[in-house]
Amino acid sequence: MSAPLSFxxxxxxxxxxxxxxxxxxxxxxxxxxxxxxxAEDGMTVGLLESRSxxxxxxxxxxxxxxxxxxxxxxxxxxxPQKFIDRLKVRDAASEHRPCPLHMGITLVEPEAVKTVGxxxxxxxxxxxxxxxxxxxxxxSEDERSIRGVVTxxxxxxxxxxxxxxxxxxxxxxxxxxxGVGTNKxxxxxxxxxxxxxxxxxxxxxxxxxxxxxVEKRTYLTDxxxxxxxxxxxxxxxxxxxxxxxxxxxxxxxxIPNERTIIITGLKKGEVxxxxxxxxxTDGTDARSLTQGEIIGRRQIDDIIExxxxxxxxxEDAHFARxxxxxxxxxxxRIVGHYTMNEQDVLGCRHFPDAIAVASxxxxxxxPGDEGCTLIWCGDCYDIPYRxxxxxxxxxxxxxxxxxxxxxxxxxxxxxxxxxxAMGEAAGRAAAIAVKKDILPAQVDIHELRRQLLEKGAYLxxxxxxxxxxxxxxxxxxx
Numbered sequence: 001m002s003a004p005l006s007f008x009x010x011x012x013x014x015x016x017x018x019x020x021x022x023x024x025x026x027x028x029x030x031x032x033x034x035x036x037x038x039a040e041d042g043m044t045v046g047l048l049e050s051r052s053x054x055x056x057x058x059x060x061x062x063x064x065x066x067x068x069x070x071x072x073x074x075x076x077x078x079x080p081q082k083f084i085d086r087l088k089v090r091d092a093a094s095e096h097r098p099c100p101l102h103m104g105i106t107l108v109e110p111e112a113v114k115t116v117g118x119x120x121x122x123x124x125x126x127x128x129x130x131x132x133x134x135x136x137x138x139x140s141e142d143e144r145s146i147r148g149v150v151t152x153x154x155x156x157x158x159x160x161x162x163x164x165x166x167x168x169x170x171x172x173x174x175x176x177x178x179g180v181g182t183n184k185x186x187x188x189x190x191x192x193x194x195x196x197x198x199x200x201x202x203x204x205x206x207x208x209x210x211x212x213x214v215e216k217r218t219y220l221t222d223x224x225x226x227x228x229x230x231x232x233x234x235x236x237x238x239x240x241x242x243x244x245x246x247x248x249x250x251x252x253x254x255i256p257n258e259r260t261i262i263i264t265g266l267k268k269g270e271v272x273x274x275x276x277x278x279x280x281t282d283g284t285d286a287r288s289l290t291q292g293e294i295i296g297r298r299q300i301d302d303i304i305e306x307x308x309x310x311x312x313x314x315e316d317a318h319f320a321r322x323x324x325x326x327x328x329x330x331x332x333r334i335v336g337h338y339t340m341n342e343q344d345v346l347g348c349r350h351f352p353d354a355i356a357v358a359s360x361x362x363x364x365x366x367p368g369d370e371g372c373t374l375i376w377c378g379d380c381y382d383i384p385y386r387x388x389x390x391x392x393x394x395x396x397x398x399x400x401x402x403x404x405x406x407x408x409x410x411x412x413x414x415x416x417x418x419x420x421a422m423g424e425a426a427g428r429a430a431a432i433a434v435k436k437d438i439l440p441a442q443v444d445i446h447e448l449r450r451q452l453l454e455k456g457a458y459l460x461x462x463x464x465x466x467x468x469x470x471x472x473x474x475x476x477x478x
Contacts (some may be wrong), residue, residue: 008387012152018160019142022430023162025134025149028056029416030400030423031168032117033079037123037427038166040079043434046127046160048134048151051324053114056460057416061110061197061272062321063236063263066097066417068104069359069380076356078457080420084108086116094234094266101223101238101374103359106417109266129153134169137178143163145395146178148384157392164430164440168423171284172332172402180390181335183291184284186407188366193279193327196296200304201322203271205264208313209235223374237262240311247306254302254329258370260311270320274327275303279367283328292326328363329401329414336404337441338386343411346377350462353445354382355425355452357460358418365409373411380460383413385445388426392447394439399426425452446473 022038024031027049027458039045047054050110058064064084069075074096084106087093121128136150138159148161167174176182185191211229212221221229221239229235240260261274276299281292300322307314343349345362361376364373369431387404388397398404399422401414413419428451433440450469453459459467 008079008084012457014157014159015163018046019161020044020127021048021162021434022166022427023149023176024048024166024168024427026056026168026400027051027117027128028168028170028400028419029058030419030426031056031166032121033083033420033423034166034168034399034427034430035126036079036124038431039126039426041431042125043431045125046162047121048132048149048160049128049130050133050445052130054117054128056108057455058113058326059110059116060325060327061199061263061265062274062416063325064106064108064417065102065104065322065415066358067097070103070361070376070378072098072216073358075380075458076417076421078421078452078455079298080417081426081456083116083120086120086232087112090116092116092266097232097234099236100225100228102236103361105236107234107264107266134173134177139178140178143179144393145175146393147406149174153174163395163434166357166426166430167396167398167402168404168426169399170328170331170400172398174396175334175380175390175393175396175402176308176332178393178396180393180396182332183335184332185330186367188387191276191282191331192365192367192411193328194281194283194292194328195274196272196274196276196278196293196300196302196326197272197323198204198268199265199272199322200314200317201320202309203317204313204315205269205271206233206313207210208237208262208311209233211312212237220427234264234266237266237329240347243310247310251305251309253306254299255306256299256370273303273307274306277302277365277370278326281326283326283331289326296326297322321350330407330410331401331402333405333410334390334398336391336398337385337389338384338404340387340403340405340409340413341384341459342406345381345409347379348379351382351384353385354459355388355429355448356383356418356421357381357387357458358383358413360412360418360423362408362417365410379464381458383418385425385429385448389441395433397426397430397440399423406471421457424455427451428455
């Protein structure tokens, strides 16, 4: 007898296990700061996370990008900077270092991110619950708002209720389950491929650095002049294309990336490698993610063989560990009250409802080939509050890479420091909405912007000047 195609699940009562003023789903860079901001403003806050730690992509070996602008100025402050400051106390974060390619890089120690993030959340009184998946949403009778979310965990199925819900899942999981319109990928549905980061130990990073700095005609990097490596002991290498071509020709290695991407760690001799590339992976599909993990791990051996045999400083390197999960660059994006687009980024656009300033270039790992598209605007651009608000749903705010943006604009705003700044704005907006018993869309934008500025966030005036609470209202374009 063939198995049935579906079963009918019996109706059952689901206990409500927690009620909050603000419910944050997802504990990555945006969720971490959203929860901290809402708690700092006096809310009862719950944070649901499917993994056993907070930090998200800050825990997979990537540097934090986005703190510095294309003119060398810092454009992200506030809670994101406070988090970096806490890491520095443990010698677990670097300064914000200028980078010709990425504008700025901030190296962080992944394990310390987990510890410090949880410390800050518990100190703030946030009720954190790990190992918990959102399996559904509970809607109001008119389906205009979310009353709560249905969770699934080792404890079984339950419901968690919040007056305002902030979706920081990165995949718009809550918004999607609530019926919010979403988009994926480019005009053909192609999404940026994810990467499984991995770490090598016993690398002679000094030899690597000086080889590029001194022998610049041999070891070519993308956009980063050789002189940069002569001045920086901790760095990112992007390029060495000719070495990959040689390894492919001589050893027939299967290297899925046209560029060598090496990130030095904070620990001596430790580097993180950003070179696996799993095209066609859908980060919202468990089967696809599983296959992505399988393929990503298969790719590591050939990449290590290439590095050890062709790249200076890797001669005695050995494998240390892989990241705890695939680094997903792109999945769902909500349809919001405003959709950021490529021209907003490249035109350095000001918005009257700006709640964050970003400067990272449009950076798209192309779905159809090995290449990457990079386009710089020359300065900064604003992120509007309206892009965090989904259409047709009243009490949900979305922060992180799944805000309302086109494929191209998402390629710019997806980096971690920018996501943290969005998270802070979402948390403070949620707190205002709860205190005044209004909807997030009814929050006075001037009040929200002034609060952000009072707490140390960065917003800019029409002439690029850093705003203060006193100058916020006169600097908003009509």
